[in-house]
Amino acid sequence: MKRLGIVLFPDAEELDAIGPWEVLAFWTRSYPDDGYAVTCLSRAGGPVPLAKGLTVQAHHSFADAPPLDVLLYPGGQGIAPLLQDERELDWVRTQRAVVPLMTSVCTGSLLYAAAGLLAGRPATSHWASLDVLAGLDPSIDVRRDARFVDDGDLITAAGVSAGIDMALHLIVRLVGADRARQVRRGIQYDPAPPV
Amino acid sequence: MKRLGIVLFPDAEELDAIGPWEVLAFWTRSYPDDGYAVTCLSRAGGPVPLAKGLTVQAHHSFADAPPLDVLLYPGGQGIAPLLQDERELDWVRTQRAVVPLMTSVCTGSLLYAAAGLLAGRPATSHWASLDVLAGLDPSIDVRRDARFVDDGDLITAAGVSAGIDMALHLIVRLVGADRARQVRRGIQYDPAPPV
Numbered sequence: 001m002k003r004l005g006i007v008l009f010p011d012a013e014e015l016d017a018i019g020p021w022e023v024l025a026f027w028t029r030s031y032p033d034d035g036y037a038v039t040c041l042s043r044a045g046g047p048v049p050l051a052k053g054l055t056v057q058a059h060h061s062f063a064d065a066p067p068l069d070v071l072l073y074p075g076g077q078g079i080a081p082l083l084q085d086e087r088e089l090d091w092v093r094t095q096r097a098v099v100p101l102m103t104s105v106c107t108g109s110l111l112y113a114a115a116g117l118l119a120g121r122p123a124t125s126h127w128a129s130l131d132v133l134a135g136l137d138p139s140i141d142v143r144r145d146a147r148f149v150d151d152g153d154l155i156t157a158a159g160v161s162a163g164i165d166m167a168l169h170l171i172v173r174l175v176g177a178d179r180a181r182q183v184r185r186g187i188q189y190d191p192a193p194p195v
Numbered sequence: 196m197k198r199l200g201i202v203l204f205p206d207a208e209e210l211d212a213i214g215p216w217e218v219l220a221f222w223t224r225s226y227p228d229d230g231y232a233v234t235c236l237s238r239a240g241g242p243v244p245l246a247k248g249l250t251v252q253a254h255h256s257f258a259d260a261p262p263l264d265v266l267l268y269p270g271g272q273g274i275a276p277l278l279q280d281e282r283e284l285d286w287v288r289t290q291r292a293v294v295p296l297m298t299s300v301c302t303g304s305l306l307y308a309a310a311g312l313l314a315g316r317p318a319t320s321h322w323a324s325l326d327v328l329a330g331l332d333p334s335i336d337v338r339r340d341a342r343f344v345d346d347g348d349l350i351t352a353a354g355v356s357a358g359i360d361m362a363l364h365l366i367v368r369l370v371g372a373d374r375a376r377q378v379r380r381g382i383q384y385d386p387a388p389p390v
Contacts, residue, residue, distance in 0.1 A: 015217035015382060018249070022210035022355070025247035040249065047242075047252065052220035054213070054235065057242065057250040106383075127383055147387040159383030160217070161359070169389045180390040187210060188301075188322055188354030191386035192342040194364045195375040 004028075004038040004070040004170075007108075008048040008058045009088075011078025015160050016105040018056070020072055023167035027175075027183045034175050041065040043088075051076040062091060070170065071099045074163065075106030075126060083114040083136075092117065102154050103170065105163035109156040113137045117154065124149050126159030164189065199223075199233040199265040199365075202303075203243040203253045204283075206273025210355050211300040213251070215267055218362035222370075222378045229370050236260040238283075246271040257286060265365065266294045269358065270301030270321060278309045278331075287312065297349050298365070300358035304351040308332045312349065319344050321354030359384065 045061030240256030
């Protein structure tokens, strides 16, 4: 069984984490023979209060989480204090050393930048944080118009809802486009913004 | 303060509830002067295990929830037992009598149909449940190709991700298109499905 882990932290933005959760959990639960499972993890485990007032339970703490094949770090207003949190930065660097595929949604990429993971690489973030991303590490090739940037062992997505598109892309990479289309159909993802 | 309430029940589909939560909570928290707040409620209150394995905390039980101006009922595999649950059907009928605007996402409309709320009215549901919807109440004008159906005091949306579009439409109705566009921009909802 290969494992995808979604990080939860206080004041993470709800859809940053739960958009990809829906896509990935729909996939792994509907197609168990693909051999993947998805889980949510947080530093302490247990309930995590998110940015807009929803509290979601992490399935694992960092300490008891299983080894991951894919890690997804969301963004949100809670990312700001983490950019100066050496314990979190060290944890991310440790994950980078052992997790084959590191991914982020929204301002999750700022944490990767602060940890040095994006040096010299193409990446994106929420549109309102692209200058912050460039400021954290001027060697980053900031892709301002990308929905997500796939750079091999690292994928960064744009703001909030972009995590849904990035998660579908993950299924394309890990299994194939047919499976991603099945999941898209399952969640009836035929977006039609009314404004 | 006017209140929007999102119902949580065991095995509700995650994005059915949390897609609209993101849209509505982003709106109400970013623009408090609009005079709206959004909350999650469940029969018992407290933690609710959802369909794909995520547990989310309801802010209120049905008993202690504030009066609502808008109610949103999501769908998911947990809707099936509720269709024969007289207590839930009675609760929905009671809400219909006092809540000005009743809305649903995905198979949430099946519960409304079972409770008799959709008699003679246009409505939709998840694509795979349209025949079930018609079977529950043959007087329903089933709209098979709609992303959502606004019938005045009742709005039903298609499957899972359609709740995001319906929630933006709610903002259009309650405040206006400019506000809905601001929220759309905030959550960077420029969907680009990769498959």
